Amino acid sequence: MGEDGIARRALLVTGAATALTVGSVSFAAAADGEQETRTVGGTLPTGSPDFVYVPVEVPAGVRELKVSYTYSRPSVPAGTAGNALDIGLFDERGTELGGEGFRGWSGGARTEFFVRADEATPGYVAGPVRPGTWHIALGPYTVAPQGLTYEITVTLTYGEPGRTARPVYPPSRARGRGRAWYRGDCHLHSWYSDGRRTPAEIAALARAAGLDFINTSEHNTHAGHGAWADVAGDDLLILLGEEITTRNGHVLAIGTDPGTFVDWRYRARDDRFGRFARRIRRTGGLVVPAHPHATCIGCAWKFGFGEADAVEVWNGPYTPDDEVALASWDATLVAAVRGGRGEWLPAMGNSDAHRDPDVVGLPQTVVLADDLTREAVQSGIRAGRSYLAESSAVSLAFTATGGKGRQAGIGERLAVDADTPVTVRLSVTGAPGCTVRFVTDEGVLFTSGPLPESGAGVAEWHTTPAYAAYVRAEVRHAAAAPPLPGPLAALTNPVFLGRG
Known part of the structure; x- marks a missing residue:
C-alpha cells in the first residue's frame, strides 16, 4: 500500500475551490480476462479541502474499473464530528468544474462501485473505460480530531468493452385532467444515491399517496435518469x-432536460452558484433551495435567494427547522410587498423520502396547472399557484373577493383600491381538529376554532388592501406546547391585495 502524507500532496486551484491530489495509481496493460489491483492510502487532517483527487492511470484495453474503500472511524467526544468520507469518479476528460468528466457519485452511501460500458453501480454512469488519467474524488465531509485515514483499492478487468445502451427517459407529459390541481413530491431519493428504494417502489408509493407527479432528486448525480421510463405512466408524470x-x-433542480448534470463542488464564497443556477434554467429546470434551515452539517442555505424560482419551506414531517424556514419565507413576502417589488418567492413542500418509514407525499405541493405536463407543472410552481398539504386527504380552496365581484386565487393579485372591502375565504377538507389561521404582512390577523371531526369547514375574514397587502392561509394541528403553534397540516401561497 502506498502512503501519502499531507505534506507530499500538491495543492491545486481549480477555479472554484482548493483541492488536493495524491500520488497517482498506475497499471500496466494485461491480457483479456485478467485483473490488476492496486491499493493506495493516506491520512487527511482536520481542515482538509472539500475534495481530494486520487489520479488513476488507466491503460488501453480495460473493460471494467472497480473501486472499494475504507476509512477510520475513531471515537470522538460528544458534540465533536467524527469521520465521514464521500466518494465519486471522474474519467479521462478531467475534474474541471462543470463536470464534463463526471462518471458518478455515491457520497457516503456505498463502500464500492464499478463502471463499464454496459453497466455501472447505481449513481454512476455506464460507458467505456477509456485510457487516460481518471480521478477518484474523495469528499472529507467531516474529519475527526485524530484525522481520517483511508485506503482505496482499484481493480481493473481487461477485455472487450461491451456496448453502452442508449438511455430511454420518461415522457414529459401524462394524461392529466386539463386545467386542474395536481399533487406532486419533488424531493425523493432512490438507490441511485443514498435512498434504499427502487424507482418502481417509489412510483408505487407515489401512486398510493395520490400523487400526479414526482421529481427525481438524487444527490449530485444524474445517472438514474434513464431508470424511470418503465415506471412512468398516464397517471404519473416523472420529472428528472x-x-x-x-x-x-x-438545491433542487426540478424538471431539467434528461441527462442534465449539475456540479456541486463550490461554496458560497466561490461565487459560482449563479453559473449553475443558470445551467438548471437553460436545461428547462426550476431552482429550488431545499430545507434552507436544516441543522445537518452543510445543509443551511448560504447562497441567498436571488437565483431561486421557489423555496422548500416544509421538508418531511413538520419540525422546528420547518417553522424557521416558514418564518424566513414569510419575511421575504413582507420585503417584496413593502419594497414595491412585483417578484416574490413561492413556497414548496416535499417529503425528502429516502427509505422506510419515510412517507412519500408527506408533504406534497398541490399545483394549479393547465395540464399534467412538465412545462405546465413548472409554470404553476413558478407562479405560486400552489398550496402545501400533509397528504392527499387534505384539500383547500382559497380566494379573495371584492370590488364588483372580482376574485383572485392562490398566487394571484386582487387588483382593487386600497379601501375596497375584501372577503377572504378558505374551504378545507381532510383536517379534523385543525385550526385555520390567516397570515398577512402584519402577522396573524385571523384564527378560527378547531374544525369538526369531519375535517371539513369554511373560514371567512374581511379586510382591505390597506390593512393587508397579502393574505395566506395556514391549517395547523393542535399545539403540543402552547404558545408555540401546532405543526402544519396545510399552507397556501399568498393572495396579494391591492393594485401593487
Whole structure:
C-alpha cells in the first residue's frame, strides 16, 4: 500500500475551490480476462479541502474499473464530528468544474462501485473505460480530531468493452385532467444515491399517496435518469432533476432536460452558484433551495435567494427547522410587498423520502396547472399557484373577493383600491381538529376554532388592501406546547391585495 502524507500532496486551484491530489495509481496493460489491483492510502487532517483527487492511470484495453474503500472511524467526544468520507469518479476528460468528466457519485452511501460500458453501480454512469488519467474524488465531509485515514483499492478487468445502451427517459407529459390541481413530491431519493428504494417502489408509493407527479432528486448525480421510463405512466408524470448538495446548502433542480448534470463542488464564497443556477434554467429546470434551515452539517442555505424560482419551506414531517424556514419565507413576502417589488418567492413542500418509514407525499405541493405536463407543472410552481398539504386527504380552496365581484386565487393579485372591502375565504377538507389561521404582512390577523371531526369547514375574514397587502392561509394541528403553534397540516401561497 502506498502512503501519502499531507505534506507530499500538491495543492491545486481549480477555479472554484482548493483541492488536493495524491500520488497517482498506475497499471500496466494485461491480457483479456485478467485483473490488476492496486491499493493506495493516506491520512487527511482536520481542515482538509472539500475534495481530494486520487489520479488513476488507466491503460488501453480495460473493460471494467472497480473501486472499494475504507476509512477510520475513531471515537470522538460528544458534540465533536467524527469521520465521514464521500466518494465519486471522474474519467479521462478531467475534474474541471462543470463536470464534463463526471462518471458518478455515491457520497457516503456505498463502500464500492464499478463502471463499464454496459453497466455501472447505481449513481454512476455506464460507458467505456477509456485510457487516460481518471480521478477518484474523495469528499472529507467531516474529519475527526485524530484525522481520517483511508485506503482505496482499484481493480481493473481487461477485455472487450461491451456496448453502452442508449438511455430511454420518461415522457414529459401524462394524461392529466386539463386545467386542474395536481399533487406532486419533488424531493425523493432512490438507490441511485443514498435512498434504499427502487424507482418502481417509489412510483408505487407515489401512486398510493395520490400523487400526479414526482421529481427525481438524487444527490449530485444524474445517472438514474434513464431508470424511470418503465415506471412512468398516464397517471404519473416523472420529472428528472438532481439535488445539488454543496457544503453551503442543498438545491433542487426540478424538471431539467434528461441527462442534465449539475456540479456541486463550490461554496458560497466561490461565487459560482449563479453559473449553475443558470445551467438548471437553460436545461428547462426550476431552482429550488431545499430545507434552507436544516441543522445537518452543510445543509443551511448560504447562497441567498436571488437565483431561486421557489423555496422548500416544509421538508418531511413538520419540525422546528420547518417553522424557521416558514418564518424566513414569510419575511421575504413582507420585503417584496413593502419594497414595491412585483417578484416574490413561492413556497414548496416535499417529503425528502429516502427509505422506510419515510412517507412519500408527506408533504406534497398541490399545483394549479393547465395540464399534467412538465412545462405546465413548472409554470404553476413558478407562479405560486400552489398550496402545501400533509397528504392527499387534505384539500383547500382559497380566494379573495371584492370590488364588483372580482376574485383572485392562490398566487394571484386582487387588483382593487386600497379601501375596497375584501372577503377572504378558505374551504378545507381532510383536517379534523385543525385550526385555520390567516397570515398577512402584519402577522396573524385571523384564527378560527378547531374544525369538526369531519375535517371539513369554511373560514371567512374581511379586510382591505390597506390593512393587508397579502393574505395566506395556514391549517395547523393542535399545539403540543402552547404558545408555540401546532405543526402544519396545510399552507397556501399568498393572495396579494391591492393594485401593487
